[in-house]
Amino acid sequence: MWWKSEAVFVIEDLSSLVFQPKPNSLKYGISPLHAWIRFLEFVLNLSYRLHIKKWQIRNAEDKLLMQQRKSEIQQQFWEKMGLHVHKPKSNGSGSTNDGNTARKAFSNLELFASITNVNIEFLKHLQVILIAISCNFELSVENLKSFCYRTAEIYFQYYEWYPMSATLHKILAHSSQIVQASIVPLGCAGESASEARNKFYKKDRIEHARKDSREHNISDVFNRAMDSSDPFLSSICLKNRHSAKKNLQLPREVISLLKILDVPEYQLPTTSNAIANENFPDFEWEAEDLSLFNIELEVDETGDNFEWN
Known part of the structure; x- marks a missing residue:
C-alpha cells in the first residue's frame, strides 16, 4: 500500500520487493547499543510532532508549537525520570x-508513554526488540520477523503520517535477514565493549x-591498548566483574524470540496483545548489562524463566 505525505512516498508492506537488500549489505549486522539511542530519539522526535501531525515543520507557527512541546517534554523527563534528553x-x-x-527511559514504559503520549503497546514492542538484539542468545528468524512485522502494523496504525527512521526501518524490515546471515548472535557483535x-x-x-609529538602520543595509547587487551591480563579482574553483574530476567516476549530447543511445555504468545500481559516485568538497566562476557542461560523447572547477566 502506497501513501503520500508531504511529497514522501512510503510503503507499508515491509515484505515488498522494494525492500529487498543487497546481499553484501547484510554482513554489517546491527549496532545494538546505538539502536537504543536511535529508538529513543525516534520516539522523542515523534512525540514533539504529535499535536501537529506533520513530519516536516516549515512554517513559523508550527516551529514555535513544536519547540514549546519539546521544552515541555524535556522538563517532564527531568522532573519525573531525572533524565536530560536532546540537550x-x-x-x-x-x-x-x-x-x-535510552535504557533508563525504556525501563519504565508507563512513565515513558505518559510523558511522550506515544502508544504504550508500540513502546513495549520496541523494548522487546531492543532487548532481543542486545542479548547474546541466538534468535529465531521466523519469530523475530513476525514480531517486527506486528510492530510495524501498530506503528502504521497510529503514526502513518510520520515516516520511519532509517534505524527503525532497518530493524523492523531487515533484522530477521541480518540474523539469518550472521554467524553469531547479534549481541555478540555489539559495540558495547569498544564504546x-x-x-x-x-x-x-x-x-x-x-606528549612531545602526536605520533608518540598515539603510539603509546595504541601500545597500552594492545597490552591491556591481552587475554591473561583481561582475565585477572574478570571474576570480579562477573560477580558484580546484575542478573536480569528476560521477559516472556523476548524468550519467544529466542531459538531455544527442548524447552519443556513452553507456549509462545500467539496474539499481538500478549505483550501487554501481566508477565511483563519492570527492569533496572545498568551500563554493564550488555556485557559480552560470561553469558549464562538458566532454565527453571517450568521452563519459563531465563536469566542473563
Whole structure:
C-alpha cells in the first residue's frame, strides 16, 4: 500500500520487493547499543510532532508549537525520570541522548508513554526488540520477523503520517535477514565493549602517553591498548566483574524470540496483545548489562524463566 505525505512516498508492506537488500549489505549486522539511542530519539522526535501531525515543520507557527512541546517534554523527563534528553553536553562531546539515558527511559514504559503520549503497546514492542538484539542468545528468524512485522502494523496504525527512521526501518524490515546471515548472535557483535574503552583511551592519552609529538602520543595509547587487551591480563579482574553483574530476567516476549530447543511445555504468545500481559516485568538497566562476557542461560523447572547477566 502506497501513501503520500508531504511529497514522501512510503510503503507499508515491509515484505515488498522494494525492500529487498543487497546481499553484501547484510554482513554489517546491527549496532545494538546505538539502536537504543536511535529508538529513543525516534520516539522523542515523534512525540514533539504529535499535536501537529506533520513530519516536516516549515512554517513559523508550527516551529514555535513544536519547540514549546519539546521544552515541555524535556522538563517532564527531568522532573519525573531525572533524565536530560536532546540537550548538548557542556564539554561539546555530543548529546545527552546516550545508551544509559535510552535504557533508563525504556525501563519504565508507563512513565515513558505518559510523558511522550506515544502508544504504550508500540513502546513495549520496541523494548522487546531492543532487548532481543542486545542479548547474546541466538534468535529465531521466523519469530523475530513476525514480531517486527506486528510492530510495524501498530506503528502504521497510529503514526502513518510520520515516516520511519532509517534505524527503525532497518530493524523492523531487515533484522530477521541480518540474523539469518550472521554467524553469531547479534549481541555478540555489539559495540558495547569498544564504546566502553573510549574512557580508557582518553585517560591513557592524558596520563600514560608521551606528549612531545602526536605520533608518540598515539603510539603509546595504541601500545597500552594492545597490552591491556591481552587475554591473561583481561582475565585477572574478570571474576570480579562477573560477580558484580546484575542478573536480569528476560521477559516472556523476548524468550519467544529466542531459538531455544527442548524447552519443556513452553507456549509462545500467539496474539499481538500478549505483550501487554501481566508477565511483563519492570527492569533496572545498568551500563554493564550488555556485557559480552560470561553469558549464562538458566532454565527453571517450568521452563519459563531465563536469566542473563
